[in-house]
Amino acid sequence: MRNTITIAGKELAGYFVQPVAYVVLTVFILLGGWFFFAMLRQFDEMVQLVQMMGQPDTLRQMNLNTRVIDPLLHDLSVVLVIVMPALTMRVFAEEKRSGTYELLLTAPVRTGEIVAGKFLAAAAFTLVMVALAWIFPLILIVFGNPEVGVMFSGYLGLFLLALSFVSVGLFTSSLTQNQIIAAISSFGILILLFVISWPAEAGGGVVWALLKYLSLPEHFSTMVRGVIDTSDVVFFLSVVATALFLTQRSVESARWR
């Protein structure tokens, strides 16, 4: 446990002296801001249009949650698919390239502790990212009347989604000493997990149901709609657990190959 915290502390401090982490953070928030602005603009126009046409019923049905936050969170999830591999690509690959891997693996530390430490640090940084993106709901709370509970559920979903991205990124980083290879393969896996349910849209059956279950947006959308279902939370946590287990095996195998 102490070793895990030692490694997590060092890693987390590392993120804040790394330009990559700041670039990831900036891109995430800036793009988020642009999407937010676009959604809000559309919402505003729509409201004016409906008002002009004098349809109070339709006006009452329109709300900030479904019209602004909902699409914003989906857009942010796509941004995460692109930027998270860049955040995690160096985690193991860099250590292998620079030779510090030898320090880490000859220290009296278990492989699991190394992986856990690195995951905790990346998770903490991700939490900072997602928390900073709360700026958009805050603006809505100040100037409008969105449902806070639904937004919270959606952001929790975004965080869990990001955690599964992180764990997949750690895994691909543990396989190579080349950061580009780590990033691209993590990117590939994440995209696949995003579109894996596409062939299943039309049909039924066990295989299709399985593909649908594996699809990340499937579980994410439920949370964005404001439903915190245990099965979705369990799904994300099992993605994290599986990827971290594979990472641990991969690091261990490098040691005893």
Add this chain to the structure above:
Amino acid sequence: MWIDATTPRAGRGAGGADERMIDVKHLTKAYGSFVAVKDVSFRAERGQILGFLGPNGAGKTTTMRIITGFMPATSGTVEIDGLDIFNHSLEARRRIGYLPENPPLYTDMRVEAYLRFVAKLRGVKRAEIDDAVDRALQVTGLTDMTGRICGQLSKGYRQRVGLAQALVHNPPVLVLDEPTIGLDPRQIHEIRELIRGLAGDRTIVLSTHILPEVSQICDKVVIINDGRIALEEMIKDIPEGTSLEEVFLHAIAREGHVESANAEETLEEVGAGHSA
């Protein structure tokens, strides 16, 4: 200095003068079909400085990586202070300080923060970390460099930080892979003095291909060639008037089939050739 500081013991060491701190037995390492190390055996006792000599690509780094538990052997065993590096890995690794060929520095960390991290990682108690880091900085002459960023240090200072990280937990066994490579003559001299000063109670294995280095600072020499041990001998047992260079060239000229049992023969031949 802190050399005589009491080191936590395994409680299973043999005790007495004949304490084998490093015991390598029949080590073989194959990478696919390429066999890098073949049936290598040697040992180092408490307080010895062992020079590990060999041409480039002879298997020095591979052997050291196995000794430190970085990678497993294909067959054979390594015991550190009586603890098997594979079966009692954590306990054995706790007793080793390791300087790999390239100092394992995190380039964006400051020297002191880096050493604190390594001390924690190697299990130095929280209350003792300050002292441990201070000592390591002092011994390696880095007290003025604590705030410098590792990545911006010169080669010589990187090497010192590398040594400092190997020492920080005061291990009874030090494994140094080419500690003087790439340094200028003055730095080489300083690092050698440093290593000599570190000995005392410690067991040090250092690899090199600089021959005078071995005769200057080591008690024992092990020559490895083409993955096999060509010679294992105490420096004091090398006949007077025979240079290590002759011994080395003779040992590696034997096409790698010489076992350590033939060491005496090698020395005799060299000695004879010398007096003739």
